[in-house]
Amino acid sequence: MEERQPQWDATQERILDAADALIARRGVRGVTIAELARRAELSRPTIYRSWSDADDVVRASLLRRVARILATFPASPGSRSELVDDVLRFISLFREDPLYAHLLADEPEAFTRYTLERVGSSQRLILTWLAAAIGAAQDDGSVRKGVPDEIAVMLLLIAQSAVLSHGTVSDLIPETAWERELRAALDGLLRP
CATH class of the missing domain: 1.10.10.60 (Homeodomain-like)
Known part of the structure; x- marks a missing residue:
């Protein structure tokens, strides 16, 4: 991967x-x-x-934006809580990115085509980052045993779903509660 x-x-x-x-x-x-x-x-x-x-x-443009976001994370986290913090920070930076924000708000079908219909280079780059972070946190003992690449896939699915569905549920749950519940879901997936 x-x-x-x-x-x-x-x-x-x-x-x-x-x-x-x-x-x-x-x-x-x-x-x-x-x-x-x-x-x-x-x-x-x-x-x-x-x-x-x-x-x-277009795919290269979107990949470049993901690569730039990931470049703001210089080191692998050493624990589950740091990993969850990093994933939530990535989600926040992703949602704040002007191009991705535009696609989510104004062209959700394009967002879906470029991010959800197949695993492209952007997702593979994210998965590589997640797997390395999961492996580092497993060494710490704060993340459950398992194949980091496989856990990374599920972590990506949860995060993507939350980002894509955010607008749909924003009237049902305040932003702080959305983030709290997403944090709990991510932490629960990783907990030993």
Whole structure:
């Protein structure tokens, strides 16, 4: 399940910056190779050297955003409580990210397509991070025994479901209670 931090060169970063701007302004359907080329001031063949189509660029754009969020977590947590804190912090940063917030609020079908219909590179990167964190917390004895990769999958499912359903239940449960109950669910999954 190992997924390494992606690396992009300066030209690819420029293209991904253009994709971010287009997604924010027009949504994912507004991202075309022609628009990317125009906004990035590059030729279409330059874009096609790195990606096969606009959908691939959107996926790379979303992966870059996840990688940037994960980069704010420099060390693996040493305990279950630190791991739960990190997952909740990741969720908060994810929900605050302007592009992901836009997709969740205005294009939930696109969010679903890019994050839930298949396990893509963004999810694999998150799973790699979670599995390493789970393994470190298992060494501490505060996380139950089990295969870290398998526990990571369930942790990701719980977190994704909570993020995707947040808007649906926001009238039923206050934010503080939502976070408290999500913390309890995550902690319960990991508890020995």
